[in-house]
Amino acid sequence: MPKYIILIVSFLIMFFLVKNKLFPTEKKGEKAKEAINATEMSKDPVCGTYVEEGSKYRLKYYGKIYYFCSHDCMIKFKEAKSVEI
Numbered sequence: 001m002p003k004y005i006i007l008i009v010s011f012l013i014m015f016f017l018v019k020n021k022l023f024p025t026e027k028k029g030e031k032a033k034e035a036i037n038a039t040e041m042s043k044d045p046v047c048g049t050y051v052e053e054g055s056k057y058r059l060k061y062y063g064k065i066y067y068f069c070s071h072d073c074m075i076k077f078k079e080a081k082s083v084e085i
């Protein structure tokens with residue numbers, strides 16, 4: 001009988017070790033934070049819409065990168081600030 005108990009206990013230990021390796025709760029939180037950073041929103045200075053910072057409509061102006069919701073907004077900004085694309 002004691003052999004049986006040892007088996008069960010070692011199985012439980014193994015189970016928790018594997019569970020922690022597969023689902024590390026701390027790392028999950030870090031990954032979620034990374035995901036939020038990856039899709040950080042930036043305000044379109046022309047129309048005020050929030051745009052993902054991965055937007056292809058962007059302009060660098062005085063060292064700051066501006067993101068736009070559309071090509072039209074980018075053109076409007078460019079005309080207003082008279083910057084080159």
Ligand SMILES: [Zn+2]
Nearest residue numbers: 044047069073
């Ligand atoms: Zn816009």
